[in-house]
Amino acid sequence: MAKSTYSADDITVLEGLEPVRKRPGMYIGGVGMQGLHHLIWEVVDNSVDEAMNGHATEITVTLHGDGRTVTVSDNGRGIPVDRNTKTKKSALETVLTVLHAGGKFDEGNYKTAGGLHGVGASVVNALSKELVAVVRRDGAQYRMAFAKGQPTSALQKLKGAVRGSGTTITFTPDPTIFPKTDFDSATIRTRLETASFLHRGVKVTYIDDTAKTKETFLHEQGIVDYLGKVLKERKARPIHEAPFTIRKQDDPRMEMTMQWTESTDEHVRSYVNGIPTGSGGTHENGFRSGLTKAVRNYIDTHSLTPRGVKISAEDIREGLVGIVSIFISEPQFQGQTKDRLNNPEVTPAVENTIRPAMEQWMNDNRSVADSIIARIIAAARARAASRAASDAVSRKGSGKRTMLPGKLSDCIASGKGNSEIFIVEGDSAGGSAKQGRDRNTQAILPLRGKVLNTESATLKKVLENKEIQDMVAALGCGIGPSIDLANLRYDRVILLADADSDGHHITTLLLTFFYRHMPALIAAGRLYIADPPLYRIDIGKETYWAADEPAREQILAKHKGRANPEITRFKGLGEMMPKVLWDTTLNPKTRRLMKVEIDDQLETDRVISDLMGRDASARFRFIMERAEDAEAIDV
Template identity: 55%
Template sequence: MATATPSNYKASDIEVLEGLEAVRRRPSMYIGGVDHRGLHHLLWEVIDNCVDEFLAGHADTIKVTLHKDGEALTVGDNGRGIPVDKHPKYKKSALEVILTTLHAGGKFSDKNYARSGGLHGVGSSVVNALSSEMVATVHRDGFEWIQRYKRGRPTTPVKKAKPFKGHGTLIYFRPDDEIFRRIAFSTETIRQHLEDISYIHAGLKIRFTDEAKNETDEFYQPDGIKAYIEKLTKDEKKKPVHEVIFSTEKDDGQVKTELVLRWTEATDEQIRSYVNGIRTHAGGTHLNGVRSGILKAVKNYMDVHNVKPKGVSISAEDIREGMLGVVSVFHGDPMFQGQTKEKLNNPEVASIVEGLVRPTLETWLNNNASIADSILGRIILAARARQASRDAVAQVKRKTPGGKRTSLPGKLLDCRSNDAGESELFIVEGDSAGGTAASGRNSRTQAILPLRGKVLNTESLKINKVLANQEISDLVETLGAGVGANFDIHKLRYNRIILLMDADADGYHISTLLLTFFYRHMPELIRQEKLFIAQPPLYRITTSKESMYALDDMHKEQILASLAANRKVEISRFKGLGEMDASQLKETTLDPAKRVLLKVEIESQVDADETFHQLFGKDASERYRIIMSESALADDLDV
């Protein structure tokens, strides 16, 4: 790579991106990506602004309309309406300032919004920047006001359209196909998100209309998160250990906290966390406070009542196993990690939430002895199961400081590094591809584990049958972190686990089978963001001067469109990884500086559970139903 020197690095090389150009140039910084999730994040930003009007006490209804083509939406509320008068500094309408300027809005002080999710002041302007068309309609001051935009720039001034008695704001937007890979909003994703919001904001009325299906859904949950946990229990088919739900709430002026909780017979822990109505998928200090408060309350109760089970020690994991809960925090000045607001970082919130949860849960347990006995029985059962699993499954450790290595599968081509933090494991389809990957890898930090044939379908199988399979057993030994209840992320031998399969139907099938295993038996691997899917190219495009690689047919067409019409082009399609030589595989898939990895994430526990059950469960009729319902979307099958 060429290095800039004083002779070729000048003031004229400094580029300043004006207005919203930075958003269009680097959209992932603002919405997390230009994929399905990033597309829907545009909608969440507009909805969050409507919710803020509800939180401020000025609106009670939100209407969302997905238009017939499935590529544009209108979101409206009956709040105060965005101001349209001229801004004293910028000498143009406040509406235009808000929708065309980053970090502009009324949420930086507490004068208009005491608690808000849109504190960064970039949401609406980012949506505008990434939309090929936006229309803002404002009802206030007895009139309807309209302004139109294109890719972040106004195409008309703010116009007084007609007299109007109501009040509120409507935003119509169409995401830009120059930015997003595919524009296809999911009605189910939208519906689920809106339903979640209705539980978190008790009393908020939401109406969602899908024009293509001519369907309208209404969401209104006056009982809030108490009703939400009942829904989650039912939807996820979790058998509760106790019917009566623990609930607590407090508003100290700075932070309002609401928590509902119950233990179930499931083996996973699931506490959904929200801040100012926004789902924090990565948790944060509020969730840490909940967990710490629960741990201290249960341990205090056990100490006071002299509960000391013989033969096992109770860990935090045992106490949290099977917990299902919802925590919602409203804060006047939340500090989020990133614009997509995945995690809350306010340090003071942890102690505030813990200070609420610990005494109220301990009192609740003392006042409900039979429920407490059921919960403690569940916790002790988890501890005994964890101990049994610990005894049954041998843990595999990385090299000791003296260099001694425990036995590992013979087909594993391990890396030389003993530092798990810099090491990564490629799980490769077949010995042929494994050999190519071994030749192209960085042997110091990259390990290769080839798998032979289709992997076992582990859906609905007990752990003893899963471990009886040689391929799965080899995989578990290689990772070295155990499996099931005995999984310990701290013993993982590699920082990244990367699925590297052929870019065809068989490769996708094997990847999905492996994802099923990891989701069912090592979910912490996914929660800790250690699992990835490699993206080997499907095509090689060669001209007289260079070779380029395309991930799929759409990418191939984009590359061809960028080439001069008179250039001679040769296109070759890789039938599998084995057709690549080591240098090609390294350049496209193995080299961290050039490769593309997809991070595996669980966006919705309910949806993920249902999907795996439908795809790999024992009921074949579920798969038939999916195939028939989705067949219309299959324009080109790779068979």
């Protein structure tokens, strides 16, 4: 029951690092795997800042044998250890225990830095079960230990003289904060290799004690080497030999490189002060604007505009693979996770750098430029044909009830808030879902059998497929470049398939379609996957639901010794009674939904291409490399 009074004593004041432990998502974006790894990035970014400003040449990251403890070490100047006059504590303790404390607010210490909020090190400390800092400065070595943001030892000056300088941070995430505290080695390795590309001449070493491996990354060509790696991993064939590259050293410092390829999509990776900006921002806006204007100017200057074809900005950038890296003194990031750059002055700065340089490069390399323009015109013609075909499909799903698929059981609230559509595998499952649903807000669209593998199909074949036509018509927002989410008839699109391997395959086929042809749906956070149970376990008078075998074994182990359990394995959703399907899978209060999100565009593209593409050798390698990990095959 709510209190009837509200006074000054009801105001809670969180001191020190309490706000971080109380609301960790505000500082690291969440406590899932992305937030967990963000702890490493915060510490690594501090070491990178030392390297960017000429104070460090080596960074070493170690994942210890437990898989949960990480050490980040650099040969920079070392965090100061003398007493801070304001906090009456050592500078080391201040940096690690006080929010918004650091050396990056004073322009004299760092010209550019990734961690300007001054919360990185202290946040890592607050969310760690244990953190130990060791500093080498002025021929001596100092150590201080912490637990959950609080000092557990005084600052100690260790015996013996040491050579060099630097900082070493070792920490273990707090399991009371994070559901899982095991780091993913591949994620760490990828981030560190990227850092070595972005900071030419900096030696980055990764030691993985869990796998007994050690790798050193050092790339003298920087982002040009990085572009080559991205092209190779994407299997994108360039249409011109040498990339276009810019290196501008004065403020703001910029490095950009790009190549047009035969691929049909655009792929740009951007960074600010070495921090990946997955959601782009003003630097990407300037890059795209300057590039588009340069190409248009070249086309106009040389009278290359084709008759009857309108060239859009998307046509110009189709097949482009680029790396954009800028360094600025006062970055304004959107949120502590630094996913998007907001500095408005950066857009014209980047645009005015790339536009004249790009025009000059094209005029100096006429044969290369003409091949690029030919590729752009071809893209414009193909886009026009694709738009005409997709518009034809979209018109069938314009939102009028008479034009909707006959097998769609629509909901009363379609087109309104809180509505959702379940795309269901098979008529049998669709029948149970139709009977068990909430007719006010839940629509059901059953599909017949396994849908088309759109990764291996032509656009013409995709648009002619009856199941895909029904999906597009039901959603009402179009497909491909003409998609308009303002016309989406539901708040959420939920994929609902059986919990067995067959169902997982169908879900993968649907995800491939949405990723390739309706990616805006994923980017907007509107696509979900339902998580129905595979097992029903009755123990005495109680019923439990298990999504898979490990969950089943966990339930059985927890209730070992009680009445003999009765275990039912569902062969499909069609076997479930409508009420059971409602209770376990459809009811918003009790169901489990997984939102489809893309953390790494490059890795997602590679996985879909390998597993769903025409090249069977990639799938064969995948199976052979993981054959020993398969304990059983669900057939």
